[in-house]
Amino acid sequence: MNTRGTGFWDTPSASPIGPEHFNEIVTTAADLAIVLDTSGTVHSVVTNPLNPTLGQLDHWKDHDIREFLTVESQPKIDAQLSAYRDGQQTKADAIEVNHSDNSDWEFPIRYTLHKTGDDNIILMLGRDLRPIAELQHRLVKAQLALEKDYESHRDYETRYRVIMEAARDAFVLVDVASGRIVDINGLGAKILGASADALTGSAFTQEFESRRRGEFIEGLVAAAADGASRVVSVTSRRTKTDVVLYPVVFRAAGDRTLLCRIETAGTTETVAVELTQVLSALYRDGADAIVFTDMAGVIRSANDAFLSLCDAGQLTDIRGKSLGEFLSRGSVDLKVMIDSATRNKKMRLYSTRLEGAFGSELSVEMSATHLSTGDTTGFAFIVRDTSRIEVVREPTTATPSAMSDDAMRDVMDLVGSAPLKDIVSATTDVVEKMCIETAVELTDNNRVAAAEMLGLSRQSLYVKLRKYGLLAKNDPTTPN
Structure with a gap:
């Protein structure tokens, strides 16, 4: 079988193609067909009716084709026309050019140039490259987007690694579904007594004594959901160290993951958490x-x-x-x-x-x-x-023991040497002085508050302070 089909075309007795069918064949075989002479003047333009995006190009007729080419494409068509004029073109060759029409519309075309019965006439059959160019553009955009995402991923991965290793706390990431360690930083590996590489991918439950995988993981998830007591105490199997886990559950890419902060029992933060819980219980109960x-x-x-x-x-x-x-x-x-x-x-x-x-x-x-x-x-x-x-205390509040011993002794010395009226007046002064001193002391020498506490006006309080010699004593501007 001859794949090129030359047998039919080379047979002299083959039926010639009628002119009325030739135009149809040319227009449907190519998106754009142009007949021009070797000087570049367009004699005929035919567009494929199955590709209406090219529009009507009848105004190209009788114009130089270079008028409808971009600047970088004109040398390509000049080289081909020159070769045909000099008789150096022996076979059809393909060129890719960019057409420009109305100064705002450009479209790429791949042409093959063919000889005709007239040495001065050339047939150019063009294939619209816009679908290919659009596809290439999409591929380039997709590639750029992938590279940008990859760079972002590397950026986030670097930040994540730096934060994990620079953190002062020990952290471990555990997949909830499998119960295996996804990642762990150096401090966490040190507390568990193994290297980070050895622990990654191993069962998290196996790192602690007397723990069953299902119950242990479920307990961590439950503790993470309980905001009041988000603490799980365990013992490391390798180091025999009592540790405390602070779990947090989050969902990433549809999978639940546990982030556990690990602390050894007795650390400052652990004691602080325990103290917080105790103080909360004291406040509540x-x-x-x-x-x-x-x-x-x-x-x-x-x-x-x-x-x-x-x-x-x-x-x-x-x-x-x-x-x-x-x-x-x-x-x-x-x-x-x-x-x-x-x-x-x-x-x-x-x-x-x-x-x-x-x-x-x-x-x-x-x-x-x-x-x-x-x-x-x-x-x-x-x-x-x-x-x-x-x-x-109420029965004893009215007895002399409620007063100062010195004040009571001064009052008692008056018995026998002064009338009862004077003794009662002296006793009243002693009680009044003590009440004023107490009020001033309770209010930290805030005399407005002391006056309100005693039910006195501010002027009356100043009079009594002056009477008992307390004004200068309680005046912060007066030197001691």
Whole structure:
């Protein structure tokens, strides 16, 4: 079999192709057919009706073909036409050129040039290369995208490796489905007693004593889901070291992965976590009432013990209210405690009365601490019910022992040497002086607050301070 089919065409008796069919064959065999002379003038242009994207090119007729070629393509067509004029072209040759039409439309064409019966006439059959060019463009874009993704992947992989090895904590990545170690940093491998390469791909459960794979992995996942107690204590099989795991579950590419931070038992962070849990339990279940407020004394949180003292049903009933609303002297008590805690970081004891939601009152002792942790600032108040102690002490509060021994001795010396009226007046002065000194001391020499605490005007307090010689004593500007 002759694959080139020359037998039919070389047979002299072969039926010639009629002119009416030749034009159809040429137009359908090529996307673009051009008849031009060796000088480059176009005599005829025919486009394939099956490729309408080329449009109508009848305006090319009787024009130089170079007018419709880009600058870099013109030398190619000049070389071919020159070869045909000089008779050096012996066989059809293919060239690729870019056509330019209307200055804004370019399209690539691959032409084959063919001789005709007239030595001055050339037939150019062209194949539209735009689909191939578009495909090549897409391939180039895909290749560039792949290379960009690859570079990004390498960048993230490098960052990930640097972070894993530079981290001060020990980390291990475990596949939840298989329970095998996906990756582990150097510190984690050191704690488990093997190299990172040896541990990668091994079963995570086998690195700890008395652990079953299914139960152990499920326990880690459950611990990760529990925000309150995200801790699992285990013993390393190789080093016999007690360690603590802090698991976190995340999903990547559809697969669940465990990120476990490993710490040896007894480290500072482990003790801190345990202390946090203990303090949380104390706050939740402690006997003493605990209240947290902001810098203005507005309640942020309180435990059940405080809710019981103020007869509140739930935390939402008091959250957002000022703590002063629950104190007998209101803002006076609150301001005294806040000012003292702000200056001295804490206030040890402050006696006052706590008012409940339904009008009940209790004698309480309060201590205040100024808190400043990161972006969180405020005060912590510990409230202790002293009503029972007050009942026990009440019978003795009116006895002379409640006063200072020196003051009582001065009063007793007046018996027999002064009338009872003068003795009562002296006793009253002693009690009044002691009350004023106590109020000034409790308010840290805040005389406005002391006056409000004693139920006096500010002017009356200054008069009494001057009367008992306490004005200069408590004046911070007066030298000692």
